[in-house]
Amino acid sequence: MSLLEGLRFTRGDSPIHEIDPRVKFLFTMVIFVSAILFTQLLPLLFILLIQVPLVLIAKIQREWAQSLRGGLFLAVIILVTNLLSIYFFSGRTLTTENLEYALAITVRFLVLITSFSLFFLTTSPDKLSLALDKARIPFEFNFAFITAIRFVPVLADEAQSIIDAQRSRGLELDKGSFFMRIRKYIPILLPLIINSIRRSLELAEAMESRAFGATSDRTNLYELRMRGKDYAALVVVLLALASVLYVRYVFPPFGQLLPPGTLI
Amino acid sequence: MGIIEVEGLRYTYPNVESPALKGVDLTIDEGEFILLTGPSGCGKTTFSRCLNGLIPHFYSGDLEGSVIVNGLDVREHATSELAQNVGLIFQNPDNQIFALTVEKDVAFGLENLGIPKEQMIEDIDWALDATGIDHLRNRGTHELSGGQKQRLAIASILAMRPRILVLDEPTSFLDPIGAERTFKVLDALNRDHRITVILIEHRVDLAAKYVDKVVVFGDGLIMNMGSPEDVFLREETRLAGVGIPKLVELTRKLRIRGVSIPETPLSPEAFIQQINPLIQKAGAQFEKTLHPDLEGFAGEHRSSPLIRVEGLSFAYPSGVQALRDVSLTIHKSEFLAIMGENGAGKTTLVKHLNGLLRPQAGRITYEDADIADLSVAALARKVGLVFQNPDDQLFSENVESEISFALDNFGFEKEVVEKRVGWSLNLLDIEKYRKSSPFILSGGERKRVALASVLAWDPDVVVLDEPTIGQDYRQKERLRHFLEQLRTQGKTIIIVTHDVEFVAECEPRIVLMAEGEIIGDGTTKEIMTDVEAMERASVAPPMITKVFSKLSEYGLPGGVVDVDEAASLLIRLKEGSG
Structure with a gap:
């Protein structure tokens, strides 16, 4: 659940929050592409670290740390499976080169978590909706997406209430064998599903009452307009993309960080 | 002609045998403030759904009779079209807020209607002002209290400029102060903007003084209707299982014992005004004889302690400090x-x-044993x-x-x-x-x-x-x-x-x-x-306490919370004064 914390928008007024969502999305994509392009530890660490000042400017370090913590388990799994598969495929030896590669792949995962957190934590779903609108996504899909985001915290609260209620009736989630424990989630999942269906009916009634779908010429209270700052940010993002491509394809490849040698 | 004309309305939900509405006739005039009450399952909510076309457009099922709202037959006009004539507000504010900021949520209906931006801003300004939440304009919707959320829900509907507001138990989730504010907003909308209000509510104590007419539903039919003073005194209303405002109840009890109360009061002020002759006549001379020994009974017969909470503090991961150094002993x-x-x-x-x-600071014992290990x-x-x-x-x-x-x-x-x-x-x-x-x-x-x-x-x-x-x-x-x-x-x-x-x-x-x-x-x-x-x-x-805290100025005891106690005190006052 805490991995999702990184997707929960919190209102803020930093310069990062102000940037046009389209530019921010492009930035996230540039980070994404560069994380895929590089496989060495050094550039990936660099891409991770370069985002830290942005996180600090946006004042979202607490939420970011939370989503990193949430992603920690997955990161460990990525590291261990990589090491194990290399170990068995390369004839039961492990070099520092192998270790560095596994670390690089893990860092790549952290880079992705960070860049998505940076985007979702600083972009209000209202603005995101405008960006989707500009991209000519039909309003129905757009609305469904935004509503899903809006109800993530509501659903999380509800799940907590249900868990509390069932524990108060003697349900012990952490006792018993693996399969017994899975069965114990039925008393939690069923009310959650039924409540969601009920809620969706209520939402639909409320939408009808707010003239949803009255006209295909929907208007919008806010408009997205690129301002000077946004163009400046766009130039920076494009320069970043160009330098990433230069470093990857023209610049000589990076050397290894760890001293060469055999671990096992 | 009324702004709402309902004739012979019968409705049965799909896959249900018995009808939810069994022949409702009702005419509501423009500018009226109606309180619709009745026990759970009596058809109030179903009736409200008929008024903006959710029935029969959203809920299919079997509809007979006619519903004309502002001259429009609900059968022939879609809910989205009716939304500009009649606005429906629901019980749970969380399920009718769609945007993440107040301003944007108020805009939602207007955007759906395709209103141009300049007009939209004007409508939003008006709606926020009329509901008294202008200062919350740029707030996130999740930061609002329950009462603020419900006023936002009203503003969001109001922005579409309907002539009629229908509210289905809007204060269920609110504390009394949030409820009172909501009713005041409705009262102002009704008086200043001549908006017709239909309020479905169990909280009759707070609502009664604002309304012109009460309609009592029971088992899919209108059982009773009239002015609140009238309806709440009628025997049929009591039998229908509807809450009676405490002041009306007190008035009835006093009248039976011969206390003269010419007009049925719906607010503490009105009540005091009505019994003023009695208080004046009795005067402060009865102060000594009337004061029952309230203190003598309180809190003496407590048995042994069962649960002890000592210095309990707790903060949620979000940083909200929910409990600060709470100590409490609960007895058996x-x-x-x-x-x-x-x-x-x-x-x-x-x-x-x-x-x-689990306590972050302090401890809790049950029968003198720390519960931390259980x-x-x-x-x-x-x-x-x-x-x-x-x-x-x-x-x-x-x-x-x-x-x-x-x-x-x-x-x-x-x-x-x-x-x-x-x-x-x-x-x-x-x-x-x-x-x-x-x-x-x-x-x-x-x-x-x-x-x-x-x-x-x-x-x-x-x-x-x-x-x-x-x-x-x-x-x-x-x-x-x-x-x-x-x-x-x-x-x-x-x-x-x-x-x-x-x-x-x-x-x-x-x-x-x-x-x-x-x-x-x-x-x-x-x-x-x-x-x-x-x-x-x-x-x-509570209402009775409000009355008696004012009456204490005349030498009556202030701490009265219950209708029967209030009645017997006032009757003794009357008998004492001859």
Whole structure:
């Protein structure tokens, strides 16, 4: 659940929050592409670290740390499976080169978590909706997406209430064998599903009452307009993309960080 | 011609046998403020759905008769079209807010209608101003309190400039102060903008003074209608199982005993004005003889301590400090109400009593043993917690297995489980639903199933979180009698609530909370008359107490919370003055 914390928008007024969502999305994509392009530890660490000042400017370090913590388990799994598969495929030896590669792949995962957190934590779903609108996504899909985001915290609260209620009736989630424990989630999942269906009916009634779908010429209270700052940010993002491509394809490849040698 | 004309309205939901509305005729004139009341399941909500076309466009089913709203036949016009004529506002504010900021949410309906931006801004300005939430304009919708959310819901509907507002139990989730503010907003809209208001509400005490007309629904029909003064005095209304405003009830009792009250009062001020001759005549000379010895009875017969909370503090991971150094002793067989506005820390406190939450500072003992080492399951055996929303726990295929769920978890023997299930089904009078699915039961019945599923294992302490939310008058009466019954069995009962009228009738010990601290602890009388603490906790005193705190200026005792006590005091006053 805490991995999702990184997707929960919190209102803020930093310069990062102000940037046009389209530019921010492009930035996230540039980070994404560069994380895929590089496989060495050094550039990936660099891409991770370069985002830290942005996180600090946006004042979202607490939420970011939370989503990193949430992603920690997955990161460990990525590291261990990589090491194990290399170990068995390369004839039961492990070099520092192998270790560095596994670390690089893990860092790549952290880079992705960070860049998505940076985007979702600083972009209000209202603005995101405008960006989707500009991209000519039909309003129905757009609305469904935004509503899903809006109800993530509501659903999380509800799940907590249900868990509390069932524990108060003697349900012990952490006792018993693996399969017994899975069965114990039925008393939690069923009310959650039924409540969601009920809620969706209520939402639909409320939408009808707010003239949803009255006209295909929907208007919008806010408009997205690129301002000077946004163009400046766009130039920076494009320069970043160009330098990433230069470093990857023209610049000589990076050397290894760890001293060469055999671990096992 | 009225702004709403309903004739011979009959409606049956799809896949249901009996009709929800069985022939309703009603004409409402423009600018009227109507209170629609009646027991749960009487067809009020169904009726409101007919007014903006949700029936028959969203709900299919079988509709007969005609509904004309502002000259439009609801059958021939889509709900989205009717939205500009009649706005429907629902019970749960969370399920009608779509955007993340206040301003953007108010805009939602206007955007759907394709209103140009300049006009939209004008409409939003007006709606925010008319509902008094202009200062919240740029706030995030999740930061608002329940009352603010409900006013936002009204603003969002209002922005589309409907001539009629229909509100379906808009204050169920609100504390009394939030409810009162909501009613004031409606009153202003009705008087200043001539908007027709139809308010569906169980909270008749607060609403009565604002409305022109009361319509009482019962079993799919209109049972009774007229001015509030009239309707609430009629015998049929009482028999319909509708809540009667406490002041009307008091007036009726006084009139029977020959006290002259020319006009039926609906507000404390009006009541005092009506009985003014009596007070003037009696004067302060009766001060000595009338003062009953209130202090003598209070808090003397407490038995041994059962639960001790010492210096408890707790903060949620989000950083919200929910409890600050709370200390509290709960005695065996005590009846305790924890009151305070939403977010005061009431629920956080009771979640500590069965170990769902663990103290970050301080400690809790049960029968002098620290509960820190006990699991939730072990503690729950002693302290049964019944949550506000029964839908957060019901999941079984029938009521019987819903109730045996906890008993099986606790490892009771098969015969014991069977005996206990039968016992608790009888206790809550739901034996007839033994084999029914809990999901087909009504809200009140589901609440009783949830309660039965906890009482089945016979815990010594029963904690009920907001047991009266969404309950009608009869259900509340039933709950009150039931709690009395549990008390006679020696159970310790704790209710968490902001329903002051309910508490006034039960007269428990009250613990008053505000901002995570206990700011008052005493008998119902002591707390209800502690104006300063009540205000800090944002709890409005019950109607009768409001009257008597004003009457205390004339030498009458101030601490009166209950209708019968009020009646007997005033009758003695009359007899004393000859």
